[in-house]
Amino acid sequence: MPPIIQPPRSGLLIYLRNVWQRFNLGRFVGALVLTGTALAAGITGFMWIEKFSFLDALYMTMITVSTVGYQEVHPLSDAGRLFVSVYIFFNLLILAYLLSVLSTYIFDGGLRTMFAMLKNDQQIRQYSGHVIVCGFGRNGRKAYLELRASGADVVVVEQNEAVFSAAAAEDAFGPITVVRGDATLDESLQAAGIERARALITALPKDADNVFVTLTARELAPQITIVARASLKSSETKLLRAGANSVVMPDEIGGSHMANLIMRPEVIRFLDMLSGLGPHxxxxxxxxxxxxxxxxxxxxxxxxxxxxxxxxxxxxxxxxxxxxxxxxxxxxxxxxxxxxxxxxxxxxxxxxxxxxxxx
Structure with missing residues (x-):
């Protein structure tokens, strides 16, 4: 599993939101709320029905919930016995639910993954002068490998878990520092440390998304270098107007490359050597x-x-x-x-x- 100066408040918020959504912490919090409610109900019941003091009611609640069988503080009335009978039954259900939620996080690796995300977040906070790659498709992966080969620190922003997991499973990538979120949102780029980054590459599949990323990045970090991917020629002008320093069109480059392989094959082979595609x-x-x-x-x-x-x-x-x-x-x-x-x-x-x- 790939391994997230004080970060901006919004960066911390998106991290917490990602953790909440990804690990379904609503179940865990819900189980804790039910447990707390059950304890409060027990204390209230003993104080109201048996007229116990708060300390006695707390003691009776704890020995009832834990089923340890210690002696009662005072003999219970018929109403008190009925209350305890119903209370024990519902507490067994709540306890079973709490244990099932905890076992999910412990045995299914949820806690381990949460700690990995925390480590990942701490890693990003230490970066300065790094490069942010938005989108981890074919172009994003290639850019990532080239940057890492050149010794640059790289943070990937990707919201498609399937796309990221497929790449992360390959040995060539190694540990990847990633922000799982929508790159068009301010919070995602802030979580990636855009204020401290020196460059950003946006290689999302849709040109419109790349325009949004460029606009957002230029607003958040006016001095950052932005390289954007475009599929349509008409998008190039929009990206430059949005603040991109350079626009790359992979399809156009690919077609030119194939034509030059026919007309100037040795020149292309030399260029392949420069791009790391050739044997030497x-x-x-x-x-x-x-x-x-x-x-x-x-x-x-x-x-x-x-x-x-x-x-x-x-x-x-x-x-x-x-x-x-x-x-x-x-x-x-x-x-x-x-x-x-x-x-x-x-x-x-x-x-x-x-x-x-x-x-």
Missing amino acids: RLRLEEMRAEELRPELRGQSIRQLDVRSRTGSTVIGLRHQSGEFTISPPADLVPGTGDVLLFLGTEEQILKLLDTFREV
């Missing part, structure tokens, strides 16, 4: 100039000598102005705000980060 996976990485080790700052690309030292290649540079330079010249010196783009195998990129990035 490549990895793209970025590093800001400010992230370089202090002794390497201010050096040109030639002086950095990335290829000889790590085997990876500098394929581009994004200037602070937003412009890109592809295959930057060797004499170019990265300045403040510039971002270097690298290409290499997993081992080469790890060596690059270890050699050049400031610890």
Whole structure:
């Protein structure tokens, strides 16, 4: 079972509501209310019929409910014996119901699952700079795996238990931090820690739902990066207008990919290596100039000598102005705000980060 700074009040409320609905706590609370009512009825009955004091009535109620058979405080009247007879009968029914509810939570794993959800909630509260993935269908799963492979903390928001359970059963996913709820609601995104997240991917099946998620996320976290999925071309403009930074259309990309496999097969095979679909996976990485080790700052690309030292290649540079330079010249010196783009195998990129990035 997959394993939920003080959270917003609404985030706590949706967590409690999810626990209530998922584990049918109404039965458990109902059994406790019945038990409490039975105790109150016993105390009231003994005080009214036998004129016992509160302490004597409480004592008689407890020994009657527990059926321990201790001696009565005072001999009972005929009305008192009739009351006790009826009281014992109904208490046996209530006790049997309470035991059945408790056994359900204990032996069917209800308590264990509740503790797992609490642990999951605590995990989310510790996250900062994480990524939220709304929807755990094909696109959501792929995004999740890629993000986890890159070392990002990810929180999944999914309300369809069947969809989530099918994915969670696969070994490739491992423990998944999840919020079970409707991603279009403020409470669900707040429970996922959207105020502390750095990005959100909405990959719900319906474009309208993705628009709602985008609007909600942009309102709750104005600075967050939002990537949205769209099925229809007409939805792209709506999503961008709603606040999405980027819109991805899987069907359009798939069709273009198939056409290019015919016209430019080797280019597509290379792109497959970049996306992790080919037999020899490549990895793209970025590093800001400010992230370089202090002794390497201010050096040109030639002086950095990335290829000889790590085997990876500098394929581009994004200037602070937003412009890109592809295959930057060797004499170019990265300045403040510039971002270097690298290409290499997993081992080469790890060596690059270890050699050049400031610890």
